[in-house]
Amino acid sequence: MSNVLLEARELHTYYGSSHILHGVDFCIHKGETLGLMGRNGMGKTTLIRSMLGLVKPRHGTVSVRGDVMTGGPTHRIARQGIAYVPEGRGIFPNLSVRENLQMAARAGVDGQRDWTFERVMQTFPRLAERINNGGGQLSGGEQQMLTIGRALMTNPDLLILDEATEGLAPLIVREIWRVIREIRDSGIATVIVDKNHAAVTSITDRSMIVVKGQVVFDGASTEVRNNPELIQKHLGV
Ligand SMILES: Nc1ncnc2c1ncn2[C@@H]1O[C@H](COP(=O)(O)OP(=O)(O)OP(=O)(O)O)[C@@H](O)[C@H]1O
Numbered sequence: 001m002s003n004v005l006l007e008a009r010e011l012h013t014y015y016g017s018s019h020i021l022h023g024v025d026f027c028i029h030k031g032e033t034l035g036l037m038g039r040n041g042m043g044k045t046t047l048i049r050s051m052l053g054l055v056k057p058r059h060g061t062v063s064v065r066g067d068v069m070t071g072g073p074t075h076r077i078a079r080q081g082i083a084y085v086p087e088g089r090g091i092f093p094n095l096s097v098r099e100n101l102q103m104a105a106r107a108g109v110d111g112q113r114d115w116t117f118e119r120v121m122q123t124f125p126r127l128a129e130r131i132n133n134g135g136g137q138l139s140g141g142e143q144q145m146l147t148i149g150r151a152l153m154t155n156p157d158l159l160i161l162d163e164a165t166e167g168l169a170p171l172i173v174r175e176i177w178r179v180i181r182e183i184r185d186s187g188i189a190t191v192i193v194d195k196n197h198a199a200v201t202s203i204t205d206r207s208m209i210v211v212k213g214q215v216v217f218d219g220a221s222t223e224v225r226n227n228p229e230l231i232q233k234h235l236g237v
Pocket of ligand 1: 015018020038039040041042043044045046047
């Protein structure tokens with residue numbers, strides 16, 4: 001049996017008449033960690049949205065565990081063990097931290113319940129201290145942690161993190177990287193989009209670089225790390 005979790009072939013996605021993705025191929029396997037990199041506006045988020053059924057690609061196919069599911073529906077793709085932490089935050093501000101987490105709880109595709117409320121509390125001690133606070137009362141960093149906690153409560157096989165550290169204070173950023181490492185080590189496959197290419201390439205097995213809606217690199221993260229020219233050309237500021 002193949003262990004590909006999520007795969008895309010030849011994706012072309014448009015917003016109105018703007019052609020954003022130009023034939024993108026993508027795949028991630030069980031337990032794999034993948035960095036998705038590229039400068040602003042190159043199409044990383046659009047690629048993720050195209051695979052999750054949040055925007056319908058005009059050409060190409062998306063398959064989840066080998067089943068073609070191009071264009072969604074998103075909830076069916078999520079039920080296949082794929083959790084998405086979008087840029088910006090997706091929590092319920094009027095519910096407490098506890099309620100936010102508990103309402104997301106479910107068993108994974110294979111019935112696994114590794115990520116319990118207690119384990120999320122252990123992973124995010126800061127959230128444990130705020131358990132009865134409303135989601136809206138949390139700092140930006142705590143809200144980001146709660147969003148990741150909610151995703152973990154679904155016991156996913158794949159977690160997609162889009163700019164999880166964006167705009168957060170250095171101390172919180174460090175804590176989020178620690179958590180991402182812990183998630184990776186627990187065996188959950190992860191796709192990590194982040195501007196910090198040094199952090200991304202040190203935590204992932206594989207990296208993809210997207211330039212103007214096309215994949216210009218797909219290979220070992222160590223190859224990116226050891227190639228300053230590649231970094232300068234496609235990722236440097
Ligand atoms: N809803 C939308 N309608 C029209 N154009 C959009 C929309 N969302 C994104 N775009 C455009 O599509 C292109 C790709 O955007 P996308 O968000 O996928 O890039 P990105 O690589 O994720 O970069 P960023 O880090 O800035 O999010 C950009 O030119 C952006 O302006």
